[in-house]
Amino acid sequence: MSVVRYEPAGEIGYIVVNSPPVNALSVAVRQGLLDAIGTFAADDARVAVLYCEGRTFIAGADISEFGKAPVPPFLPDVIAAIEASTKPVIAALHGTVLGGGLEVALGAHGRIGLNGTRVGLPEVTLGLMPGAGGTQRLPRAIGIEKAAEVITSGRQIGAAEALDLGILDALSDAADARTAGTAEAQRWLAEGRAPRRLSEVPAPGITDDALAALRAKVDRTARGQVAPLRALDTMIEGLSMPFPAAMQHERSAFLALMQTPERAALIHAFFAERAAAQMPVNARPRQFQRVGIIGGGTMGQGIAAAALNAGLDVTLIERDQAAADKALAGIARMQDEAVKRGKLSQVDRDAMVHDRFRAGSDYAALSESDLVIEAVFENMDVKQEVFRQLDQVCRPGAVLATNTSYLDVDQIAGVTGRPQDVIGLHFFSPANVMRLLEIVIAEATAPDVVATAFALAKAMGKIAVPSGICDGFIGNRMLLAYRTAADHLVLDGASPFQVDRAVTGLGFPMGPYQVGDLAGLDIGYATRQRKAATRDPRERVPVFADRLVEAGRLGRKSGQGYYIYDAESPKGRPAPDVDDLVAQVRSDLGLTPRSFDDEEIRDRYMAAMVNEAAKILDEGIAAKPSDIDAVLLHGYGFPRHKGGPMHWADTVGLDRIVANILSYAADDPYFWALSPLLEKLASEGRRFADLNAKSS
Structure with a gap:
């Protein structure tokens, strides 16, 4: 069955992409789009809706083609064929519309997105730049400065912001992309609208001073990377050329970046993350919906927030109720900040804090927990005492994890009668932000406990890396x-x-x-x-380091270490006596x-x-x-x-x-x-x- 099909339906034709899991722009998808546009041209339909089945619109390039020579049909040619259609093509977007996926959408004549859609041009994160018209169509749609920020940052943009910027023409509350696209196509038909090609929009301008400021900003944020500045320069240079010449210029710059050491390094990093996520065991994870956390300090609060964000039910235990209340208040503040930043809705925040989180001082509250994570002071005696208590109160089969940065997990597991259930989970602070999780596998750790740790990392959106036991792990x-x-x-x-x-x-x-x-x-x-x-x-x-500590100079938290931290220099200035x-x-x-x-x-x-x-x-x-x-x-x-x-x-x-x-x-x-x-x-x-x- 073809990964792209054309469905005639009277005045509206449908170009449907169905290439699981993310409708990536493989050779088959590119060829299918080209064929479908040809079929639409010969059909009686007056407008086409381009949409994808599954969880997302085209999410970008096919990673199986990374590092290989491009194979025709090339994406710029496919997008040019879509844009050249004499009848309107409406792209109906949902999911994550990134890279080449967004470039395809920009080649369409109209764009409508479902609520929750995210768009972006993340090529710079792989040492590249948009190479299928992104540097030329996006500034014609939203202006140079806004386009430069989108392209050089590589960030994902939510649906509401994409609408405000002008990347999307409309947002829809429809349940699916086909329904949303159909409604938009009917509106175009009713208004008798003709194709609107971004390639035909006059190139926007920018003053010399604004361009200098923009270049300085990108140079500062790029931190030595080649791709962001190259993308900016290519965009600006291309906007001064006829569109066909600008496309050739963009493609040349894209192919040149393909050969840089930076691109090779960033591609390596991308695949390293994927490889790390591969479990070293063949086992099914245990259930872990109910999570217990021992310790309500900075680390414990961060782990609790990460678990809550993953949809888990959390019980936190501190040494007394006053400390537990302090931890609860700290986590509530974290979630309030997430609401302010638009990362969390007030409804979800309230559900987390009031329905799925509780803090106390009695270990007995952990008796039905599926997984317990200890996050107390980094001291072997203290941690062993915690695990002795957990061994007494936790149900059989519960996973017992220690968040240790250095200590021997075998010694911690050894004080329990269930060493097969014990594993190390080395979170990095702040645990609700940092993506790394070292999974420290002890000698007796059961395979399904290892699998559970990897499943937990995935649920929390973390990059899990397995480690053996030594002082400090990896x-x-x-x-x-x-x-x-x-x-x-x-x-x-x-x-x-x-x-x-x-x-x-x-x-x-x-x-x-x-x-x-x-x-x-x-x-x-x-x-x-x-x-x-x-x-x-x-x-x-x-x-010299010991002398600083012995003098009470502990770094930022004391206001002075190697650097001085005060109102004059909150990020620090060299201490003159060091x-x-x-x-x-x-x-x-x-x-x-x-x-x-x-x-x-x-x-x-x-x-x-x-x-x-x-x-x-x-x-x-x-x-x-x-x-x-x-x-x-x-x-x-x-x-x-x-x-x-x-x-x-x-x-x-x-x-x-x-x-x-x-x-x-x-x-x-x-x-x-x-x-x-x-x-x-x-x-x-x-x-x-x-x-x-x-x-x-």
């Missing part, structure tokens, strides 16, 4: 390694502020010392204290400082990250390199347009990284112990990508 173990490399740089002569500048210059949103201030310097201090008794004598300790403090520490330790340039800082920082990642792979803590990329991209601010540390390493060359590590090891063989896996891959001329292919 992300925090790597964080310790590259943060240690940064500390060594400071001990040896670099300024913390220089390190931060060098790292943000690589594309990270923040440097390690800015991150430390944000998280709280006491967290790293507590970790160092926890490990002090077993510390190897060869390990170099960041004494360099003197570091200099005194070097003197106390008998260290002679030397200078580092930004390139060496970045080389050392990244080499430590990649080397530790290779060790994690070699030990089986991470299943594949792309999982590590997903963790660093979504939990640690790794620049997405570089694809993640493993993809970055492949791009730079493993042999170069190995050579750097060996040179650093001459001065510090303990920290710079080379990963055997990294050394092996480099010596064989292989890449981390080869290991991804092997595991897929």
Whole structure:
């Protein structure tokens, strides 16, 4: 059966796309649209309605074609054929109308959307730009500045905003797209309307000052990415050309971006996320409609909000009723903010807070919970005591999860009589916002418990990555390694502020010392204290960091750490005494400082990250390199347009990284112990990508 069919129905003809699951623009769909337009041209129908069956209008490109040479018919030609129709074509939209899907709709002569429709041109998020008329038709529909924001941000736009912008001509309360499209087509017939082609709309103009401001804004928000600025320039340049020449110009720019390292990195990131979501077990998840949470601090509240947003029933337990009431109020404030931002309706907010959430202090309230997530203080004794109590009150078969950042899940499971039901769920703060979830699989964890954890992540809209057990799992173990490399740089002569500048210059949103201030310097201090008794004598300790904490400087929460946070500089300015403090520490330790340039800082920082990642792979803590990329991209601010540390390493060359590590090891063989896996891959001329292919 054809994925696109034409249905004649008197004065109205229907072009129907049915290519599950998301009606992507495969070769078959493109050819089917072309054929259907030809059939409509020969039919007696006076107007056509283009709509899709299933859950969405055309959602974009066919991901199975990513990275492959384009195959005709090419999408610009298909859209040109739709637009050239001498009889009106109305696109009836529903679901997520993205990328090429929106470009198809812009090629139609009218657009009506169902309530709940979302549209966008997200190509820049994959290192590309619209390549089928988006940069030329959209500004003719809504103006240059609005089109530039849509194109260069790649964001999705809700139906009401799309109507206000002029992307949609009308919104419909109809139950389905066919009904909405039919009503719009009948209106066009009654009004005797002719095709309205965006390609024939005069190109809008923009002043030089407005264009300069627009370009500066895009340059600032692009953070080193190539595609957003290229898209803006292509749009502006094309609008000064005849439309056919502008289309050729757009296509050339699109194809040029297809060859960039940025595009390869962003495509890799896209597939890394999809690969991470593949469960490592073949089992059915247990039921988890009723969720319990232990601990009502920042993390516990965030997890509760994420569970409520996923439609789950939540019971939160705190040490006493006063603390429980405080947690309840905090979650209510979160949901109120979501209502203000338009992310949640007042009705849904009230249902969450009043009907599906409760907070108390009695563990017995968890007796019928399907899944309980512990989110208390990061201390083994405290967590084990919680699990002893859960073992007593929770029903048989309930999943017991610990939200630990570092601790041994096997030891936590060992205090229960049901270790098969225990798993680690490492959420990232704020848990209702951050998409990463490390799923830490203990030795005795049952397969269906693992499946339940992945199902929970999907329900919460999170990217789940499986991890084995070690101190810090995947992300925090790597964080310790590259943060240690940064500390060594400071001990040896670099300024913390220089390190931060060098790292943000690589594309990270923040440097390690800015991150430390944000998280709280006491967290790293507590970790160092926890490990002090077993510390190897060869390990170099960041004494300067301890001095700050001992002076009460904990970062943002105390108003001062490496940076000062006040009304003058709420985002922080360098504390003037930090360099003197570091200099005194070097003197106390008998260290002679030397200078580092930004390139060496970045080389050392990244080499430590990649080397530790290779060790994690070699030990089986991470299943594949792309999982590590997903963790660093979504939990640690790794620049997405570089694809993640493993993809970055492949791009730079493993042999170069190995050579750097060996040179650093001459001065510090303990920290710079080379990963055997990294050394092996480099010596064989292989890449981390080869290991991804092997595991897929």
